[in-house]
Amino acid sequence: MALRLSRQGDRALSIKLDTISKNFGGFTALGNINLEIEPGEFLALLGPSGSGKTTLLRIIAGLEFPDTGRVYYDGDDITDLKVADRGVGFVFQHYALFRHMTVADNVAFGLTVRKRRDRPAKSVIQARVQELLDLVQLGHLGKRYPAQLSGGQRQRVALARALAVEPRLLLLDEPFGALDARVRKDLRRWLRELHDSVGLTSIFVTHDQDEALELADRVVVMDHGVIEQIDTPQKIYDEPASAFVFDFVGESNQVAVTIAGGEARLFDRTLPLPAGTTLPGDGPARLFFRPHDAEIVADDKAGLAATVTLTRPNSGSIRVEGKLDGLDRLVEIDVPVEGAPQVGERIIVRPTRVKLYAGRAEA
Amino acid sequence: MTATATAGHIPPGHRMRRPCFRAPSIIPGFGLTFGLSLTWLCLIVLIPLSAVFIKTAGMGWDHFSSVALSERAIAAYRLSFGASLGAAFINAVFGLMIAWILVRYDFVGKRVVNALVDLPFALPTAVAGIAFTSLYADNGWIGQYLEPLGIKVAFTQFGVVITLVFIGLPFVVRSVEPVLADIGKDVEEASASLGATRAQTFRRVILPAILPALLTGFALAFARGVGEYGSVIFIAGNMPYETEIAPLLIITQLEQYDYAGATAIATVMLIASFSLLLLINLLQAWSRRRTVD
Amino acid sequence: MRNGATSESRLARATIMTLGLGFLGLFLVMPLLVVFAQALASGIGAYADAVLEPDALAAMKLTLTVAAISVPLNIAFGVAAAWAITKFDFPGKSILITFIDLPFSVSPVVSGLIYVLLFGAQGWLGPWLAEHDVQIIFAVPGIVLATVFVTFPFVARELIPLMAEQGRDDEEAALSLGASGWQAFWHATLPNIRWGLLYGVLLCNARAMGEFGAVSVVSGHIRGETNTMPLHVEILYNEYNFVAAFAVASLLALLALVTLVLKSFLEWRYDYHGKGTGH
Numbered sequence: 001m002a003l004r005l006s007r008q009g010d011r012a013l014s015i016k017l018d019t020i021s022k023n024f025g026g027f028t029a030l031g032n033i034n035l036e037i038e039p040g041e042f043l044a045l046l047g048p049s050g051s052g053k054t055t056l057l058r059i060i061a062g063l064e065f066p067d068t069g070r071v072y073y074d075g076d077d078i079t080d081l082k083v084a085d086r087g088v089g090f091v092f093q094h095y096a097l098f099r100h101m102t103v104a105d106n107v108a109f110g111l112t113v114r115k116r117r118d119r120p121a122k123s124v125i126q127a128r129v130q131e132l133l134d135l136v137q138l139g140h141l142g143k144r145y146p147a148q149l150s151g152g153q154r155q156r157v158a159l160a161r162a163l164a165v166e167p168r169l170l171l172l173d174e175p176f177g178a179l180d181a182r183v184r185k186d187l188r189r190w191l192r193e194l195h196d197s198v199g200l201t202s203i204f205v206t207h208d209q210d211e212a213l214e215l216a217d218r219v220v221v222m223d224h225g226v227i228e229q230i231d232t233p234q235k236i237y238d239e240p241a242s243a244f245v246f247d248f249v250g251e252s253n254q255v256a257v258t259i260a261g262g263e264a265r266l267f268d269r270t271l272p273l274p275a276g277t278t279l280p281g282d283g284p285a286r287l288f289f290r291p292h293d294a295e296i297v298a299d300d301k302a303g304l305a306a307t308v309t310l311t312r313p314n315s316g317s318i319r320v321e322g323k324l325d326g327l328d329r330l331v332e333i334d335v336p337v338e339g340a341p342q343v344g345e346r347i348i349v350r351p352t353r354v355k356l357y358a359g360r361a362e363a
Numbered sequence: 364m365t366a367t368a369t370a371g372h373i374p375p376g377h378r379m380r381r382p383c384f385r386a387p388s389i390i391p392g393f394g395l396t397f398g399l400s401l402t403w404l405c406l407i408v409l410i411p412l413s414a415v416f417i418k419t420a421g422m423g424w425d426h427f428s429s430v431a432l433s434e435r436a437i438a439a440y441r442l443s444f445g446a447s448l449g450a451a452f453i454n455a456v457f458g459l460m461i462a463w464i465l466v467r468y469d470f471v472g473k474r475v476v477n478a479l480v481d482l483p484f485a486l487p488t489a490v491a492g493i494a495f496t497s498l499y500a501d502n503g504w505i506g507q508y509l510e511p512l513g514i515k516v517a518f519t520q521f522g523v524v525i526t527l528v529f530i531g532l533p534f535v536v537r538s539v540e541p542v543l544a545d546i547g548k549d550v551e552e553a554s555a556s557l558g559a560t561r562a563q564t565f566r567r568v569i570l571p572a573i574l575p576a577l578l579t580g581f582a583l584a585f586a587r588g589v590g591e592y593g594s595v596i597f598i599a600g601n602m603p604y605e606t607e608i609a610p611l612l613i614i615t616q617l618e619q620y621d622y623a624g625a626t627a628i629a630t631v632m633l634i635a636s637f638s639l640l641l642l643i644n645l646l647q648a649w650s651r652r653r654t655v656d
Numbered sequence: 657m658r659n660g661a662t663s664e665s666r667l668a669r670a671t672i673m674t675l676g677l678g679f680l681g682l683f684l685v686m687p688l689l690v691v692f693a694q695a696l697a698s699g700i701g702a703y704a705d706a707v708l709e710p711d712a713l714a715a716m717k718l719t720l721t722v723a724a725i726s727v728p729l730n731i732a733f734g735v736a737a738a739w740a741i742t743k744f745d746f747p748g749k750s751i752l753i754t755f756i757d758l759p760f761s762v763s764p765v766v767s768g769l770i771y772v773l774l775f776g777a778q779g780w781l782g783p784w785l786a787e788h789d790v791q792i793i794f795a796v797p798g799i800v801l802a803t804v805f806v807t808f809p810f811v812a813r814e815l816i817p818l819m820a821e822q823g824r825d826d827e828e829a830a831l832s833l834g835a836s837g838w839q840a841f842w843h844a845t846l847p848n849i850r851w852g853l854l855y856g857v858l859l860c861n862a863r864a865m866g867e868f869g870a871v872s873v874v875s876g877h878i879r880g881e882t883n884t885m886p887l888h889v890e891i892l893y894n895e896y897n898f899v900a901a902f903a904v905a906s907l908l909a910l911l912a913l914v915t916l917v918l919k920s921f922l923e924w925r926y927d928y929h930g931k932g933t934g935h
Contacts, residue, residue, distance in 0.1 A: 063552050083555045090556040096549035100571040110557030113567065158553075165557055385746035390827050391837035393744050400737035400752070407805055408758055411770035414780065418773055460676040467663075468673065476677070478920040482684050484859065485912035485919075487866025488764075489886040490905040493893050494687035497694055497902075504690060505682075529683050551662040561664055590763025593868030593886065597893065610765035610869065617769065617873065622778050629766045640761040644754065 012039035012201045013073050013168040015060060020069035022055055022225075029055045031225045033069070037203065042195050044216035045205045048248065052225040053205045054173055060203065061171050062086045073169070089162030089200075091172040095154045097146040103157050104129050104142035110165035132160040135194075152183040159191075163198070170195070172204035176211060188215055209249045213237060221245050243357040246288040253294070253331050253351075255287045255304065255324070256361055264356065267326060272302050273354060280358035289351035291319065294333040296347050303350035306331050308341050322347060412633070419630040422623055431627035435603050436612060440631065442520060443609040447588030450527035451535075455581045458535025459573075465536070466543045480536050483529050488593030495526050496597045518600030523608065526594045531584025538580030542573045542650070575650035582646060586639040590632065691909045694902035706892075706900035707907065714880040715888035715904070718796070722871075722884060723864040726803040730860050731853070734811025738849075739841070742819035743827065753816065759808040767805050768873025771798055794876030799884065802870040807860045814856030815849055822848050851926045855919065862915040866908060 015037040022030040030052045037043055045053040058064035060071065062083035071079045078086060098106050107129045111120055120128065133139045136156035146154055155175065162170060175191065176184040192215050195202045206212050212219045213233040221228045221236060221244075229241035240246035247254065257264045257271060259282050264271045271287075279285075297303055306322030309330070313319070318340040322331050333349055341347050385393060419427060430436065464470075465477055483491070499506040499516035506517060516522045546569060554564040592610040600606040607615075609632055616625035664672070696703055706712060737756060741749055759767065773779050775792040785792060792798045826848065830840040846853075868886040875882045877891065885908055892901035 092549045096553035113559040113563045396736040396740040414773040457679045464676045478916045485862045485915040487908045489868040636761045
């Protein structure tokens, strides 16, 4: 893909959030958020709805103001600066295109509202708009109106419009939320390339873990207004910092166990754990493992006893679903095609890689 | 299929369906309700209205123009249309402002204000007429402060404008309000995030979005003002050539049993009304197109 | 609270509020207040005399009678028209809708004139009516006709969008379960449209009782016989009997206020129209 925009890597912004909190009429949207974002980074804010991720993004943009705490751009406190004066690019979830303007006028908007002395000449604006439309591969649609475009095209117009003001920071709220699956995948890859070539700092909000893990340099997992974990996608997936993160990111199995005397116990029997597993202190705990981190062992061995309820192919292996003995819970594991169990068969599942977190599962 | 099948080619087992005026439906009552509506519409509206045009057609051009285009009639049209235009302009400005207040701001008593906006729809025009006359008379609540300043409202053309502002206000507010409420907050945020000031956002983003609705409200207020009678005659003074509105001229002709003269002026007004109706329909179609995403 | 991206500065907001509400005070509240102030200017006794005077009572009776005839006629027409238009597809539908709206764009005076041209002494049917001793113009039938004309669109134009939005599923379901057409209307349609119908009736009634121009043309202004309340107000006012004029006018103003309260109640309670209540 030809990206004709000059790299702006040296212009990319660093951001620091210092103990940000925000309440909406008694509801804590954000509680004491601390976060530092490197220049040029591509960051994902991941969490379920109501986790505060969008509020955080809007505070970074200046569309919302925190109750307490400060926001710094490149070390400057800009907490009280209005969005219009921050020079950030913001792409809205439903694009928020101006319906009565052509695509080209939409993209030009940010330049044409500048004060006369900062405003580029008409011809410069025109050239810039064409350059941006070419960049988002809509060079031929400048005269159309937003209503005449598809969802994916509108998304790209919104992006071009945000980039027109040469922002040092690009913020995207659920950028792929309103698109169908195929378009979403294409746009995702394209957005990553765009970020790398333009070289600005980008932050996007998503509730889709695949999107966050595939796109971002670092992922911020949020829940109930607090940050659960900030890490690279690999670390988020392999070493979830909390039960919430394990549960929310990727597929997982969960079993409530009791820790006593350096062992995990289920129904008063010791559950064998892989070597090197770190145990929390004595008391109730939650044991998590991924479907691909488990094996079926001989039925005289100790492990999680289950009855197979369903088997189906799952990209090269067989996904086995079973009901755990004595628990009202399903277990899902991936096993090789050869020797996969049949429905109704009893199996013993032994995780090969687990994480244990102290505490009980929420009801 | 049945439409193209000729009698000779009807396949066995297929019965020819009668061509139907309406699309087939299992819901009954079309004949009854459609027939009733159409009959009533013709009896009450269409036939009586056509009487005006038929009577005018029988007048001959000279007779028609001597009445409908007389100096006095022209002066009356000028007042009716001019005052309506002025009132519609005032309403466009303040109606937009009130719609803005109702959509964007929260304040104590908002529900009362919202209800009050429809007062001109609910208050009989004669009541409004005597109320405004009383307010703006030389010794009235408002008139007494204007009189020393040399401003006369009652029994002047200015008074006509004032009452027409009252009559037309809800048209603008109620046209603009839903469209204004429908503008997404995100669109305004997008404008701000691109560096636009609040004034720029209003002028470049909000105003173009509500323009069709605003024009529709303007045209509705204007159309209503042109035909208005009850509220205006009390405050107007009704001096020929000065403060005589066109509907009053019709009444005057009728009182002199000059039915042809009354009809001639009515024809001019009906043509104006229908042109405005057409314009309003076009504006509304435009407005709908703009609000459909 | 700091100003967000989508709100005006405090000063701009205060200016807009002051101008807008000031305008409403000047153009809506003051006229309303002056009606009641003038009505009570000579005390409650004079007010009661004016309201209870025989001609005033006759005017009230006539106004109520005219509304009691014309409103039900418009309900019947409005429901029938809305049923035909929303439950069936036929060519020329939009023209029909435009025709139904037509009376709104006709000057009230012209609305009265058309019936004079038809039924007046010099009108098309005038001689025939005179022969058979039927009086329409300068009599109650003419007043009813003019009132029906000016209130013609009210019920239909409330019901048409409402019924169009609700589609035909309910009726088709009722019919498929064996209901007759009348039962389908009564049990499936009516419960869905009753608030819209009430809303239309409310506005229709307010206009029917308050109409001045059209009624003025056909009434003949015979005191105690063909004077409706608004016409009675005019006569009293032209006789410089201001207290009495405003006293009768205050009753009409009260009617308007009741109409507005009921209308707001319908909008609020049933979220009907849902407009004007902010975001």
